[in-house]
Amino acid sequence: MNSNRRIIVSNINRTIRLHRRGRREPVEDEEEEEEETPQISSEITLRKPRSVSPPTEREVFQMGNAGGGGKLPPKNDGGFGAPARDPARQLDEHSRPKPAPTVVTSSLHPVATSQSQILNAPIRLPRQESPKSRPRPIVEGRDGTPQKKKHCNCKHSRCLKLYCECFASGTYCDGCNCINCFNNVDNEPARRDAVEATLERNPNAFRPKIAHGVMDKREEMVLLGKHNKGCNCKKSGCLKKYCECFQANILCSENCKCLDCKNFDGSEERQALFHGEHANNMAYLQQTANAAITGAVGSSGFAPYPALKRRKGGQDISFSHATKDTSPATGPSKSLLADVIQPQDVKALCSVLVAVAGEAAKTLTDKRNENRVEDQTETSLASSAQENSQGDVEMAEPDGNQADKSRGKPLSPATLALMCDDEEDTMFMVAASEPNGSVDPGGCRTNSQGQSQNYAELERVVLTKLRDCLSRLISYAEFKESKCSYLARRHIQSPPAATDTVKMENGIQQVPPIVNGASRATTQPTVNKPQLFQPMQTTTNTSGTHHPHKPPALPEKKDPLNQ
DNA sequence: GAGTTTGAAACT
DNA sequence: CAGTTTCAAACTC
Numbered sequence: 001m002n003s004n005r006r007i008i009v010s011n012i013n014r015t016i017r018l019h020r021r022g023r024r025e026p027v028e029d030e031e032e033e034e035e036e037t038p039q040i041s042s043e044i045t046l047r048k049p050r051s052v053s054p055p056t057e058r059e060v061f062q063m064g065n066a067g068g069g070g071k072l073p074p075k076n077d078g079g080f081g082a083p084a085r086d087p088a089r090q091l092d093e094h095s096r097p098k099p100a101p102t103v104v105t106s107s108l109h110p111v112a113t114s115q116s117q118i119l120n121a122p123i124r125l126p127r128q129e130s131p132k133s134r135p136r137p138i139v140e141g142r143d144g145t146p147q148k149k150k151h152c153n154c155k156h157s158r159c160l161k162l163y164c165e166c167f168a169s170g171t172y173c174d175g176c177n178c179i180n181c182f183n184n185v186d187n188e189p190a191r192r193d194a195v196e197a198t199l200e201r202n203p204n205a206f207r208p209k210i211a212h213g214v215m216d217k218r219e220e221m222v223l224l225g226k227h228n229k230g231c232n233c234k235k236s237g238c239l240k241k242y243c244e245c246f247q248a249n250i251l252c253s254e255n256c257k258c259l260d261c262k263n264f265d266g267s268e269e270r271q272a273l274f275h276g277e278h279a280n281n282m283a284y285l286q287q288t289a290n291a292a293i294t295g296a297v298g299s300s301g302f303a304p305y306p307a308l309k310r311r312k313g314g315q316d317i318s319f320s321h322a323t324k325d326t327s328p329a330t331g332p333s334k335s336l337l338a339d340v341i342q343p344q345d346v347k348a349l350c351s352v353l354v355a356v357a358g359e360a361a362k363t364l365t366d367k368r369n370e371n372r373v374e375d376q377t378e379t380s381l382a383s384s385a386q387e388n389s390q391g392d393v394e395m396a397e398p399d400g401n402q403a404d405k406s407r408g409k410p411l412s413p414a415t416l417a418l419m420c421d422d423e424e425d426t427m428f429m430v431a432a433s434e435p436n437g438s439v440d441p442g443g444c445r446t447n448s449q450g451q452s453q454n455y456a457e458l459e460r461v462v463l464t465k466l467r468d469c470l471s472r473l474i475s476y477a478e479f480k481e482s483k484c485s486y487l488a489r490r491h492i493q494s495p496p497a498a499t500d501t502v503k504m505e506n507g508i509q510q511v512p513p514i515v516n517g518a519s520r521a522t523t524q525p526t527v528n529k530p531q532l533f534q535p536m537q538t539t540t541n542t543s544g545t546h547h548p549h550k551p552p553a554l555p556e557k558k559d560p561l562n563q
Numbered sequence: 564g565a566g567t568t569t570g571a572a573a574c575t
Numbered sequence: 576c577a578g579t580t581t582c583a584a585a586c587t588c
Contacts, residue, residue: 156582162572163582201573233570241585242569566588573581 151176159183160194162205167194170206204228210248230255238263239273353462360461 150165152173157163159173159181166173166183173183182190198205211226227245231252236242238252238261245252245263252263262269 150584152583154583157572161582163584165584168572198572205572229571231570236569236585240569242571244571247585564588566586568586569584571582571584573579575577575579 152178154178154181158190160191162198167191168206209244210250225250226253227255231258232256233258233261235260237261237269239269349466353465356465357458357462360458364457 152159152164152166153176154164155178157167159167159176159178160183162168164173164178164183166176166178172185173181181187182194184191195206207228209228211228225248227248227250231238231243231245233243233256236246238246238256238258241247243252243258243263245256245258251265252258252261264270
């Protein structure tokens with residue numbers, strides 16, 4: 001029964017071995033990096049000049065009316081004359097959210113910096129899967145899942161008005177369900193006219209509506225974003241997606257003219273809404289973690305994070321009992337760990353891994369600094385060149401977008417994927433407080449060789465820790481299994497006395513474990529549970545809450561679980 | 564899936 | 576600029 005778990009651990013061991021040899025698993029990680037790296041680098045490259053002097057509205061509009069594509073990047077036909085760059089990205093890079101999960105910055109129209117691009121842009125490749133192209137602001141929605149391009153259903157607007165999300169986002173309709181669509185290459189003249197007309201009415205029509213903000217995962221809310229125009233809601237309380245602010249994950253601001261607004265900081269309704277979702281999130285995490293670890297993963301075991309659909313009456317579908325098997329649950333299919341791993345354990349595991357990574361990052365940074373000092377006198381020229389290259393990357397974001405400052409995490413995408421979002425924040429803060437503080441993911445990619453070694457080392461450390469945790473889990477499962485089999489044998493031989501048994505959570509009568517030769521009564525299996533995911537030694541956790549990894553120096557974060 | 568509600572966009 | 580209409584997404588049933 002533990003074979004699946006052993007497989008997991010052995011796979012991790014294999015990965016670690018590969019890292020030691022300086023190789024990567026030739027599977028998903030590579031795909032991840034291949035996809036991600038060029039995106040980031042292109043953003044860095046492209047953002048740089050723009051931030052120097054973005055065109056004014058008038059300039060932009062004139063550029064648009066001139067119809068001149070002079071400033072457009074050369075088209076690179078991706079099938080029907082579309083540019084190689086994802087056009088949506090091309091349009092919205094001024095304000096578009098970055099991949100970092102802690103960033104929201106999404107605008108309702110994550111659109112054009114240059115309105116001429118709207119006019120001229122052959123905007124869309126037939127590629128449908130890019131989340132960057134998604135026109136709506138909830139790109140990194142509260143569920144944190146990347147979302148695909150949304151398809152409009154316009155019927156009467158010919159997709160040439162701002163009613164159309166595709167048009168509003170400056171993209172061609174592609175794979176939409178619209179009727180009589182003119183927002184395509186074939187109708188470029190009409191489309192261009194429509195863009196002009198739209199710009200005439202409102203020169204800011206294709207500008208982002210949402211100012212940048214920072215996602216605070218604890219609150220599941222953007223703290224600093226602001227709707228440039230403000231919403232005008234009357235009946236939704238600004239707590240439904242009708243509200244542009246709510247949809248963009250931002251609080252209503254003084255710009256809004258809404259009535260009976262409940263989308264403000266401290267709003268009970270809003271908190272109830274988000275905390276409810278958070279509970280669901282954590283329950284789902286537990287479910288997935290249990291399934292993954294036990295290997296008892298059904299078809300839904302690794303399904304993408306479920307969208308938080310609402311039931312009738314606005315109730316969220318709750319996963320709260322997803323892992324709590326209320327059935328007798330004694331069959332062989334039930335995992336012995338099903339009642340063992342609690343949400344806080346999952347979080348603790350994440351925390352531990354992050355803390356491990358943080359420590360490793362720190363160590364590596366220190367090492368690197370030492371090496372630098374040593375090398376400085378001899379190879380100062382080369383050293384400065386390297387730092388310049390890092391500096392260039394950092395200079396690429398001079399606009400000070402806080403949300404984009406997820407730099408400082410010398411972790412590979414694969415490792416980052418293992419981290420909880422708010423732990424990424426923490427990691428960022430740890431690394432940002434480093435003396436040289438210049439270890440950003442983008443920089444890591446550009447500063448490839450040494451950094452990739454760091455990646456390997458970091459991943460090795462993290463995976464080693466993960467392996468240890470899983471091993472402990474396996475040990476505990478085996479222990480529990482042995483208890484169960486002991487119980488079964490004893491039950492067959494002679495029913496145990498009532499004093500010998502303890503009612504378990506799942507209804508199993510269980511013999512208290514023998515500890516040091518004495519029978520110790522336990523009311524729940526979790527009481528006996530060994531500390532599977534030991535916190536880092538460097539951290540203190542006197543409060544008993546589940547943030548064992550939080551470095552003491554960091555500002556304390558509220559644990560949403562305990563709220 | 565159809566019908567309703569909602570609020571932004573468009574229009575007058 | 577305010578009021579009205581149109582529109583498509585969000586939501587409900």
